[in-house]
Amino acid sequence: MSNSNQLHEDLVQIVGEAGLLPDNQLNRYAIDGIGPQAVVLPASTHEIQEVLGYAADNELSVIPAGSGTKLGIGVPPEEVDLILSTSRLDQILEYEPADLTVTVEAGIRLAVLQAKLTEHGQYFSLDPPYADRCTIGGITATNASGPSRLRFGSARDLVLGMRVVQSSGTVVKSGGKVVKNVAGYDLNKLYLGSFGTLGVITEVSLKLQPLPEIERNILLTFADVGEAVNTASEISGSQLLPTFLNLFINGAPLTDSPEPCLLMGLDGHPETVEWQIDSVKTIAQQNEAVGVGVYQGQRQQELRGSMCTFPEDGSATPIVICRANLRRTDVGDFLNTVLEMNDSSSWRVRAMGLMGNGVVYVIFSDFPDSEGPVEHVADAIANLRDAAANVGGNLIIESAPTALKRQIDVWGPVGGSFELMKAIKTKFDPVGLLNVGRFVGGI
Amino acid sequence: MGSLAHNAPIVFTFHALRFTHEVYPMKENDPLISELANIVGSEHVITDSTSLSVYECDGATVFKALPDVVVFPTTPQEISAIVKLANKHNVPFVARGAGTGLSGGMLTVNGGIIIALNRMNRILEIDIANQQAVVEPGVVNLWLTQAVQDDGYYYAPDPSSQQACSIGGNIAENSGGPHTLKYGVTSNHVLGLEVVLTDGEIVEFGGAVEETPGYDIRGVMIGSEGTFGIVTKATVRLLRKPEGYQTLLGIFETIDDASNVVSSIIAKGIIPAALEMMDHFVIKAVEEAFHWGFPLDAGAVLIVELDGIKAGMQSQAEQITEIFNENNCRETRYAKDEEDRQQIWKSRKSAFGSFGRLAPNYITQDGVVPRTQLPKVLRRIAEISEKYDIPIANVFHAGDGNIHPIVLFDERDADQCERVEAVNMEILRACAEAGGTITGEHGIGVEKMDYMPLIFNPQDLAVMATVKDIFNPSGLCNPGKIFPTAESYAKLGL
Numbered sequence: 001m002s003n004s005n006q007l008h009e010d011l012v013q014i015v016g017e018a019g020l021l022p023d024n025q026l027n028r029y030a031i032d033g034i035g036p037q038a039v040v041l042p043a044s045t046h047e048i049q050e051v052l053g054y055a056a057d058n059e060l061s062v063i064p065a066g067s068g069t070k071l072g073i074g075v076p077p078e079e080v081d082l083i084l085s086t087s088r089l090d091q092i093l094e095y096e097p098a099d100l101t102v103t104v105e106a107g108i109r110l111a112v113l114q115a116k117l118t119e120h121g122q123y124f125s126l127d128p129p130y131a132d133r134c135t136i137g138g139i140t141a142t143n144a145s146g147p148s149r150l151r152f153g154s155a156r157d158l159v160l161g162m163r164v165v166q167s168s169g170t171v172v173k174s175g176g177k178v179v180k181n182v183a184g185y186d187l188n189k190l191y192l193g194s195f196g197t198l199g200v201i202t203e204v205s206l207k208l209q210p211l212p213e214i215e216r217n218i219l220l221t222f223a224d225v226g227e228a229v230n231t232a233s234e235i236s237g238s239q240l241l242p243t244f245l246n247l248f249i250n251g252a253p254l255t256d257s258p259e260p261c262l263l264m265g266l267d268g269h270p271e272t273v274e275w276q277i278d279s280v281k282t283i284a285q286q287n288e289a290v291g292v293g294v295y296q297g298q299r300q301q302e303l304r305g306s307m308c309t310f311p312e313d314g315s316a317t318p319i320v321i322c323r324a325n326l327r328r329t330d331v332g333d334f335l336n337t338v339l340e341m342n343d344s345s346s347w348r349v350r351a352m353g354l355m356g357n358g359v360v361y362v363i364f365s366d367f368p369d370s371e372g373p374v375e376h377v378a379d380a381i382a383n384l385r386d387a388a389a390n391v392g393g394n395l396i397i398e399s400a401p402t403a404l405k406r407q408i409d410v411w412g413p414v415g416g417s418f419e420l421m422k423a424i425k426t427k428f429d430p431v432g433l434l435n436v437g438r439f440v441g442g443i
Numbered sequence: 444m445g446s447l448a449h450n451a452p453i454v455f456t457f458h459a460l461r462f463t464h465e466v467y468p469m470k471e472n473d474p475l476i477s478e479l480a481n482i483v484g485s486e487h488v489i490t491d492s493t494s495l496s497v498y499e500c501d502g503a504t505v506f507k508a509l510p511d512v513v514v515f516p517t518t519p520q521e522i523s524a525i526v527k528l529a530n531k532h533n534v535p536f537v538a539r540g541a542g543t544g545l546s547g548g549m550l551t552v553n554g555g556i557i558i559a560l561n562r563m564n565r566i567l568e569i570d571i572a573n574q575q576a577v578v579e580p581g582v583v584n585l586w587l588t589q590a591v592q593d594d595g596y597y598y599a600p601d602p603s604s605q606q607a608c609s610i611g612g613n614i615a616e617n618s619g620g621p622h623t624l625k626y627g628v629t630s631n632h633v634l635g636l637e638v639v640l641t642d643g644e645i646v647e648f649g650g651a652v653e654e655t656p657g658y659d660i661r662g663v664m665i666g667s668e669g670t671f672g673i674v675t676k677a678t679v680r681l682l683r684k685p686e687g688y689q690t691l692l693g694i695f696e697t698i699d700d701a702s703n704v705v706s707s708i709i710a711k712g713i714i715p716a717a718l719e720m721m722d723h724f725v726i727k728a729v730e731e732a733f734h735w736g737f738p739l740d741a742g743a744v745l746i747v748e749l750d751g752i753k754a755g756m757q758s759q760a761e762q763i764t765e766i767f768n769e770n771n772c773r774e775t776r777y778a779k780d781e782e783d784r785q786q787i788w789k790s791r792k793s794a795f796g797s798f799g800r801l802a803p804n805y806i807t808q809d810g811v812v813p814r815t816q817l818p819k820v821l822r823r824i825a826e827i828s829e830k831y832d833i834p835i836a837n838v839f840h841a842g843d844g845n846i847h848p849i850v851l852f853d854e855r856d857a858d859q860c861e862r863v864e865a866v867n868m869e870i871l872r873a874c875a876e877a878g879g880t881i882t883g884e885h886g887i888g889v890e891k892m893d894y895m896p897l898i899f900n901p902q903d904l905a906v907m908a909t910v911k912d913i914f915n916p917s918g919l920c921n922p923g924k925i926f927p928t929a930e931s932y933a934k935l936g937l
Contacts, residue, residue: 012827064817066582094878098706099813099844121712143654154653156662172903178630178811179843180883182617182666183891183898189630189662193654208714239686239752304706325652327573352724357653358573361709398632411656416646419657423913 007038010058012414014050015042019088021277029068029083032076032402036063040085045202046122048084049169055082056167056431063435064196066138068109069130072313073142073398074195074438075363076405084408086137089202092125097122098392101160103177103205117208125152125209127304128276128359129312137201143193146308148265152209155192162188163203176207185192190424196435197443198428212267215302216277220262221291225249228260229332231287232355238283240276241269246307249365250342250349253306261291262355263286263307290298301357310352311361313399319375320364320400322384328358337387338362343428349380358393378407385412411440444459469511469554479514479556480604482524487515487562497597498539498557499550500740502604503890504937508549510537510557517562519637519645519675525674527643529556529919537921538673540612543604546888548616548668552923558673560611566590574664574681575634575651580611580674587679592620596681599626602884603792612654617666621717621791624813626682627752628814629885630665637676638664641920651678663910669921670884671914685716685782687753689760690778692787693745693767693837694738698722698837700770701743702818705841707766708747709814713759716750718842722821725838725849728813735790741773745841748784748790794838802834802851806890808867813884814844822875824848831862834871844876845883868935872897888924893931 006310021029029039037060042048049316055062062079065071067087089105092113097120104113107347112126112131114159117123128139138144138163147211152158161175174187191198214271219275222228235245243265251262266276269360277294283290294305309323316391326334338360342349353359362384364377381404389412414421418441425443429436437443459611480488489495490512491714499507511534516522520609529536532814535555542549551557564581571594576587587598602608603619608618619628624625626632635649642822649661664671676750695701696721705718721729721744737744749756750872760777767775785900798805821837824846829837850866852859871881875897893903904926911926 008524059567065764084627091696096813096815098710098815101708110565143659153631154626156659157627166906170902170905172906173899174903174906176811176880178813178879178883180619180811180840180845181620181624181880182884182886183882184887184895184904186617186630186663186666186909186911187906189665190910192659192662194658198658210709210714213712235571236574237683239683241751269759270754271758272752273755274753325654327570327575330570374918387772392650394655396590396656415655417648417657417660420640420646420660420913424658424910427909427913443657 004037008434009160011038011051013061014054015040015047019043019047024028025441029065031063031071031380032405034080034212036080036083041088045165048086048165048200048202051082051084052165052167052433054170056223056433061436062433065139066135066141067109069135070138070144074435075410075442076402077313077438084200086202087135087324092116093203094287100210101179101205101209103203104136106140106201106204106336107135108137109133109284110139118211121211122208123211124158124206126158126208127308128325129309131308134205136204140192140204141194141196141201146342147246147354149246151241151243153325156189157310158207159188159192159204160207160217161205162191162201162387164191164199166199167431168434170415171202175205179207192392195439196237197425197439214273215265215267215271215296216273217295217299217303218264218266218277219253219291219293219295219303220289220431221252222260223288223290224263225260225335226332227287227289227359228262229335231289232262232281232285233328234283235280236356238279240279243358244307245356246354247335247352247353249339249353250348251310252353253303253310263303265304270368299302311363311398315365320404321382322344322362322381322395322399324360324362324384324388324393324395326358326360326388326391328355330391330393331358331360334360334387337384341384345380347377371372374401374403376427378404381408389413406427409437414440449611453521454542465668474714475528475534476512478528479512479525482521483514483612485517487878489513491898494924497900498542498559501544501547501549503547503888505806506550506889508550508552508553510551511554513557513559513656515559515562517892519546519639520533522558522673522753523643523645525556525558525638525639530917533919535919535922538611540609540615541607544612544888545589545885546882547808547821548886548888548924550889552889554702557698560609562623562673571596571681573651573933574683575678576681577676577678578606578610579676580609580614580726582610584608584610584613591681591757592684595684596683596916598679599632600629603795610677610679614665614677615669616884616929619840619845619935620717621840624840626716631678632659633665633677634676634680636661636664636674638672638674639667640672641915641917644677649678652918666886667914668888668924670911670924672920676838679885685750687750687756688778689749689756689786690787691747691760691763691767692776693772693777694741694745694774695743695745696771696773697742698821699818700772701745702821704745704766704770705817707770708763711762711766713749713762715747715842716891717746717748718840719746719791720744720837720839720841721791721794722837724834724836728797728801729790729794732800733790733793734892738773745789760862789837789885798836798851799851802853804854806850806863806867807885808848808850808870809885810843810848810871810879811843811845812877812879816879817844817846820846820877824870827873831866833862833866835866840883842885844879852864868894872899892927893934895925895927896937
């Protein structure tokens with residue numbers, strides 16, 4: 001206990017009382033059931049440097065975080081020393097609307113940023129899970145994305161530059177603030193999706209989009225998956241430019257109903273959107289859609305919200321969330337595998353496919369007992385992973401009960417580039433300070 | 444490059460001295476040559492000086508360095524063997540695509556082997572359903588579009604040199620083009636790479652799917668200017684050809700008027716596929732060379748291209764015409780059909796061809812500034828031109844703030860060369876100070892390494908050096924590029 005008191009005293013010296021999460025709230029940041037020794041919320045880059053220095057001197061590990069929504073992604077930790085949240089670094093640093101770019105501190109919440117951008121008729125086009133709480137730093141560190149990546153790309157297409165505190169405490173920048181930049185190596189790509197293993201992101205410059213004039217959603221319902229998949233691929237190969245094109249298996253947005261359905265976003269100039277709606281109706285008819293609904297206003301927002309929160313773990317009972325990356329032509333077969341799994345299991349399996357990107361979220365839930373039959377679920381995931389790997393894809397586990405994560409590697413195989421990844425981690429974090437052992441291959 | 448004034452090989456003498464490895468002393472009948480011939484066949488090895496001289500520079504022709512030998516492999520295995528051989532003999536090696544680069548990125552500044560990828564020019568796979576293709580690095584950019592256009596698809600990155608440049612070279616430089624405003628640069632269109640690493644190992648990064656677990660090595664490899672290894676295969680995205688285009692050309696009294704148009708279009712929420720500008724100087728040169736019918740006293744020509752779904756495009760074009768008129772547009776031309784459209788683009792892409800008439804040499808700068816800073820930076824460039832009495836023409840990607848000041852000079856005039864160097868430095872400094880960067884699509888190469896400290900401090904550069912050491916520990920793969928030297932800092936007064 002005295003150690004813990006000492007730790008608190010020392011950290012207060014660096015970040016002040018306001019920079020330390022009260023003990024009774026530490027469980028909010030528990031990872032796989034293990035609470036951290038402390039959660040520090042530095043108010044400046046300098047404080048981050050000090051915390052990292054202190055941690056290095058005292059052989060404590062540090063897990064960088066934003067608001068903590070994706071802390072659970074990764075190999076279960078043996079112990080959790082410090083969680084360093086950038087959530088108090090939450091300012092917009094530079095915003096010139098006519099440049100369609102913005103530079104923010106990493107801890108700013110996406111929702112707060114969007115509210116500011118909306119005032120100027122603009123927005124940041126990523127719509128990842130936990131959008132109400134997650135921070136820009138967290139989004140970039142985890143390379144989080146949502147359905148709109150179909151039209152506007154993922155973080156790797158939208159992040160222009162970053163400032164990062166390295167494990168040594170040195171502050172470095174990558175990229176810049178302009179939309180086109182090939183000066184030096186593109187190290188943004190290295191930090192994106194590195195899950196805090198290479199440094200603490202403190203500042204991010206982003207590319208923005210103008211808000212569309214109008215937004216419409218079309219929900220198509222089908223009698224079977226095959227027709228839905230065919231419709232999606234016909235749309236993908238057409239002149240239509242949907243913002244998103246998501247297929248739901250066994251869990252429709254809002255209604256949660258079992259029949260397959262396709263939710264599509266059409267945004268932009270009114271004439272362009274109207275023409276697309278007509279085209280979609282024709283395609284839907286040809287593919288024997290049983291229901292066609294066009295939505296705007298509040299209903300449209302509700303549908304979209306329900307879609308974006310699909311891969312969130314908000315359940316009181318255990319669930320497993322997997323994400324598969326496939327070629328888009330392999331998604332149909334994969335979804336059929338998912339459906340068969342649902343029919344033959346004692347638990348529920350549902351899926352959402354980002355049809356233009358080949359990304360499929362699969363959610364296992366409603367296990368017969370509260371812990372879930374871990375081994376059987378692990379087998380099912382292994383089978384799905386094989387199904388993805390057999391066609392050149394991969395599957396990672398984003399959320400799962402700890403016992404399950406100990407049974408099956410959440411990241412899956414990495415392939416021939418692993419040695420390089422390991423070398424990068426070793427050079428960037430030679431003392432092994434940052435989110436150690438939780439990334440691919442135990443990096 | 445202070446050495447611009449000197450004759451070619453001298454340019455790189457001090458780079459050679461800085462290189463920590465002993466430069467390979469190539470001999471007559473060197474055993475290395477026969478070992479290379481054993482790998483690729485003697486007919487695919489060049490050693491005579493006349494033929495080698497073709498490989499002494501890229502599109503930035505003022506920078507020259509002769510390689511000792513050029514080899515033309517056809518497989519990753521052959522490249523792997525060449526790379527292993529180079530390591531064994533401690534010889535530098537540099538991959539080369541079509542040689543259209545604009546920053547001297549493929550120069551053998553320490554001599555050594557050029558691994559020319561021209562024979563690896565097959566399109567290996569076209570997968571229309573998945574909208575992707577697998578190509579070898581020597582495939583010419585435009586070939587890919589030509590191969591898929593009948594299916595209604597194209598490859599989006601479109602550097603002005605797309606009729607000649609290779610996709611491997613595009614990947615090394617992370618090339619852009621006029622349409623990157625809407626569609627992004629090469630990095631946004633590459634899914635997977637097969638690479639021969641600097642020790643000869645053959646590895647794949649990324650693949651046919653959008654994401655793979657772990658660090659995005661593919662992303663770091665793209666734009667590494669050939670210093671991390673040699674790309675031997677790439678999986679790239681194909682895009683559906685837009686249903687329609689609307690291409691408008693506006694003639695304006697001043698650059699400021701045209702710049703206001705650019706900002707107003709973006710402010711209206713319209714993201715055109717391209718927004719290209721030419722200044723008075725370029726208009727005059729282009730007009731005199733090609734007679735497009737531009738008024739010789741016009742201050743700026745702006746090309747705006749919309750693409751996508753036809754429905755709604757006409758009303759967007761009308762909005763743009765209104766913006767043109769609000770900003771003193773003298774004349775607006777509309778492309779009535781595809782032929783018209785090609786004509787308009789030809790007038791833009793022909794700009795570079797017209798500079799030969801104006802001066803024996805030119806250097807194309809490639810700075811980027813935030814869109815809103817364009818008028819200010821262009822005025823600054825005019826001042827710099829006047830101050831040093833060096834003509835500068837501007838033709839650029841206005842939509843994303845990527846300017847291409849064309850600095851015109853005669854390399855035989857030592858005094859001019861010195862002034863050109865000062866001009867380059869001041870232009871890039873102005874871009875950096877405006878919140879921009881020193882290169883948007885051409886890369887650093889040897890041409891801009893001295894200016895890297897304008898945008899990156901020593902700590903930033905140290906991280907890049909760390910990453911380079913991981914990929915290229917021997918330093919033999921494309922040495923002498925990207926990183927500034929002690930002399931660079933001195934030159935910048937830092």
